[in-house]
Amino acid sequence: MWRFVILLVGLTCASLPAAADSRFAGCDVEQSRIIDDAFGTAKDLTLKAAVAVGDTADYQRWFGDYSAANAEQVRASLKSIVVALRSGAVTAQCDLVTDEGCDGGNYAWVYAHEPYLMHLCPSFFNLPPLTALRPGDRRSDNGTREGTIVHEISHFRPVAQTEDHCYSRSECSQMAQRDARRAIENADSYQYFTEDVTYFARQPMADKPPPAPRANR
Secondary structure (H helix, E strand, O other), X not given: OHHHHHHHHHHHHHOOOOOOOOOEEOOOHHHHHHHHHHHHHHHHHHHHHHHHOOOOHHHHHHHOOOOHHHHHHHHHHHXXXXXXXXXXXXXXXXXXXXXOOOOOOOOEEOOOOOOOEEEEXXXXXXXXXXXXXXXXXHHHHHOOHXXXXXXXXXXXXXXXXXXXXXXXXXXXXXHHHHOHHHHHOEHHHHHHHHHXXXXXOOOOOOOOXXXXXXXXX
8 A cells, every 4th residue: 555655656746847946936947947057157257257357459348448446346346246146146037028127128127226136038038148159140239148147237236236328239339438437337338348258259260160159057
């Protein structure tokens, strides 16, 4: 009798679907996997971006004229993003298009005073992972999953307290040349700098295919 009960329980448990990650409210199993991969990759790339801060063309493109003081602020903000991701405190909620903040084609949004909850819209999952792109791929114009995470986490007050002074690569690069202070305060600037100095720094060589994308983790 007991043997039958144990076997029946085992069959019942085996038939249950896999549970979604409890850190990601309202997200199914596949969405949870995508988010977890993106968090891990964003952490690694942002750390590399912090190390790459210096008097370079990439820095000047996204943050304007170089100065040691400004560079230190940029580096500190990037490190704060890494610390937040490493802490395991960053969570996500999968929202619907009809929910607050997900209308108008938004990919994600946060309340800056409510760390560390990220609201992810359905369009977030249509973004490419950064490692799936080749240098120069125009799909990057709308951002990447990892870049979006960098952008949103930078908004939190305990992280970098960034604002949205501009959107898009063209607008933000132009703003950096006019107003370095606003660029340093701008969320998209951290996203584009991180993307450019990590993955897109690996430019293809002449007469050779572009480098193969790296694994997400």
